[in-house]
Structures are given as structure tokens and as C-alpha cells.
Amino acid sequence: MRFDQKVAVVTGGSRGIGFAIAKELIAGGATVIITGRKQDSLDAALEQLGDRARGVAGKLGQPEHDDALRRAITDEFGGIDYLVNNVGMNPVFGPLVQLDLDVARKILDTNVLGALKMSRLGYELGLRERRGAIVNVGSISGLRPSTGIGMYGVSKSALFALTRQLAVEFAPNIRVNAVAPAAIKTDFSKAMYEGREAELAAAYPAERIGVPEDVAGPVCFFLSDAAGWVTGQTLAIDGGLSLVTP
Numbered sequence: 001m002r003f004d005q006k007v008a009v010v011t012g013g014s015r016g017i018g019f020a021i022a023k024e025l026i027a028g029g030a031t032v033i034i035t036g037r038k039q040d041s042l043d044a045a046l047e048q049l050g051d052r053a054r055g056v057a058g059k060l061g062q063p064e065h066d067d068a069l070r071r072a073i074t075d076e077f078g079g080i081d082y083l084v085n086n087v088g089m090n091p092v093f094g095p096l097v098q099l100d101l102d103v104a105r106k107i108l109d110t111n112v113l114g115a116l117k118m119s120r121l122g123y124e125l126g127l128r129e130r131r132g133a134i135v136n137v138g139s140i141s142g143l144r145p146s147t148g149i150g151m152y153g154v155s156k157s158a159l160f161a162l163t164r165q166l167a168v169e170f171a172p173n174i175r176v177n178a179v180a181p182a183a184i185k186t187d188f189s190k191a192m193y194e195g196r197e198a199e200l201a202a203a204y205p206a207e208r209i210g211v212p213e214d215v216a217g218p219v220c221f222f223l224s225d226a227a228g229w230v231t232g233q234t235l236a237i238d239g240g241l242s243l244v245t246p
Contacts, residue, residue, distance in 0.1 A: 001224040003030035008082035008223070009073070011035045011060055011118060014045040016186035017137060018086040020212030024220050026052050030082070033072060035060060060087050060114050066121060079126020082223045085115040085159075086137040088188075090152035104151050111155035112162060119166055119176070128173045133223045136163050136178040137215070140238050143180050144246070156180070160234045167232030175231040177222040182238035183209040205240030214239075 008025050012018040013034025022032045022045075031052045036042040039057040046055045056072050058065030073080055089110045092103055115136050122134060141149055142156025160178050167176040183192055183200060193200050193209055201208045215237055221227055222235075236242050 001028055001220050001226060003028040003082075003220075003224070006030045006081040007033070007073070007077045007079070008084065009033045009035070009069070009080050009118075009122065010084040010086055011114075012087040013084075014038070014041040014055070016188055017181070017184060017212045017215045018084070019045055019049075020216040021084055021086065021219050022049055022053065024213070024216040025082070025223075026050065028220065028224075031077070033069070033080075035065075035069065035087070061109070061117055066117070070121065070125065073125050079130060080122060081126070081130045081132045083118060083122040083127065083132070083134045084137065084219060084223075085118050085134065087111075087114055088137065088139075088152075088156075090149055092151070093148045093191075095148075096150045099151055107151050107155050108158070111152070112158045115159055116162060116166075119170075123170065123174070128170070131173050133175045133177070133227075134166070134170075135219045135222045136160075136176070137219070138178050138180045138234065140180045140182040140236060140242065143234070143236060144242065163234060164232045171231065175222075175227070177227070177230060177232065178234040179215060179218055179222070180234055180236045180238070181210060181215050182236075182241050184215060185209060185211050203241060203245065204238075205244060208239065210237065210239060 008030050010022045013022045014036030025032050033054045035056050042055040042057050046053050056069045138156040138159045141153035146153050163178040
């Protein structure tokens with residue numbers, strides 16, 4: 001899985017899963033542009049990733065951010081080969097019957113429409129001409145109901161449907177796949193596992209919860225030529241959890 005002379009964009013790449021993906025791509029020879037909302041977090045990530053990393057700070061989907069990303073790509077590289085839609089959010093916990101609909105719209109806007117906007121931007125910026133690839137980072141909650149994070153799961157289910165649709169519409173020049181991680185040790189999911197990691201891990205056949213590197217490898221596989229005949233698929237990365245629980 002070499003990525004020499006390739007250019008990738010990883011949204012939400014300053015920490016967690018996105019950072020691990022960026023690090024793996026760079027190790028394979030790629031140049032990676034990461035995005036993140038906070039400049040200080042982005043700067044810290046870029047320092048660790050090295051001279052083949054670039055960064056664009058701001059909120060995904062905002063015109064000024066997307067324009068800055070477009071300029072960063074076209075001015076230095078002319079286009080991109082890979083896109084990883086990793087940005088996601090879930091600001092609430094509780095049943096859908098109590099969910100504020102404005103919050104629901106915000107979740108869908110970030111987790112689904114954000115990926116669509118970025119995929120369209122990638123289409124404009126070379127993915128088609130370079131016969132590139134897109135990977136959408138979802139969640140196991142998009143494949144099965146999950147207590148307390150129902151709207152997040154609904155949004156990830158929609159993301160997997162978007163993956164299949166774009167795989168057809170962008171074919172044959174762009175492959176589009178997705179991954180569905182279960183619990184991963186990141187700041188985003190800390191509330192889920194902190195103080196009860198052993199209890200949570202006991203439910204997994206692998207007897208541990210995941211780490212960001214567990215997701216980075218499969219994502220890079222989907223981007224690579226090794227997956228050249230794979231498109232429209234969603235891979236569960238769950239330590240076997242879906243084998244033993246409904």
C-alpha cells in the first residue's frame with residue numbers, strides 16, 4: 001500500500017482517527033492535507049506529521065473554509081488523489097423522542113451533507129481525472145441501533161447510503177467506500193469508555209476496544225490500488241462485536 005506522489009485530504013485530521021489515517025498515508029509516501037476547527041490543535045498535529053503534511057483550519061462547510069481548502073489544493077498540488085471524510089459530531093445522548101429537531105438537523109448537516117459537500121469538492125479537484133478514491137468514516141451505530149445515540153446512528157446509516165449512491169454516480173473513475181468502527185479510544189468517544197473500559201471490552205470477542213490505528217489500516221486499504229475493484233462497500237471494524245450481539 002504505497003502512496004508515493006499522491007495527495008490526500010483527511011477532514012478532522014488533527015486528532016483521533018483522522019490523525020492516525022493521515023499518519024499512515026504519510027508513512028506510505030503520500031502528502032496529506034488535514035482539516036480541523038482549531039488552529040492550535042492543527043499546528044500540533046502538523047508538527048508531529050512532518051513536512052509532507054499541510055493544514056487548513058476552520059469549520060467544514062463554511063464558504064471561507066472551503067475556499068481556503070480549495071486554494072491550498074490548487075495552488076500547490078493542482079488536485080487530489082484521495083479524500084477521507086472523517087468529520088463527525090454527536091452533541092447529545094438520549095432517546096429520539098426527546099431530541100431537539102434543530103440538533104438533529106445539525107447532526108445530519110455535519111455527518112451527511114458535510115461528506116457530500118466534500119465529495120463534490122473532491123470531484124471538482126481532480127479525483128475524477130486522477131481515478132481517485134473516497135472513504136467515508138461512519139460508525140457501527142449506522143448498521144444497528146445503539147442506545148442513546150440514535151440520531152448519530154441515523155446519520156451514519158445515511159452516510160452509508162450516500163457511499164453506495166456516490167459509488168454508482170462517480171463510477172468508473174472514483175471508488176467510494178466506507179468503514180464502520182465500533183468503540184475507538186479517542187477524545188470523541190471518551191465518555192463511552194472512560195472508567196469502564198474493561199467492562200466494555202468484555203463484550204468484544206477481541207477482548208479490547210479499538211484504537212485509531214485499527215481504523216487507519218482498513219481506510220488506507222480502501223484508498224490503495226489493492227482495493228482497485230472494490231467500491232460501494234461498508235466494512236465493520238468492530239473487534240467481532242457484531243458477531244455476538246444483535
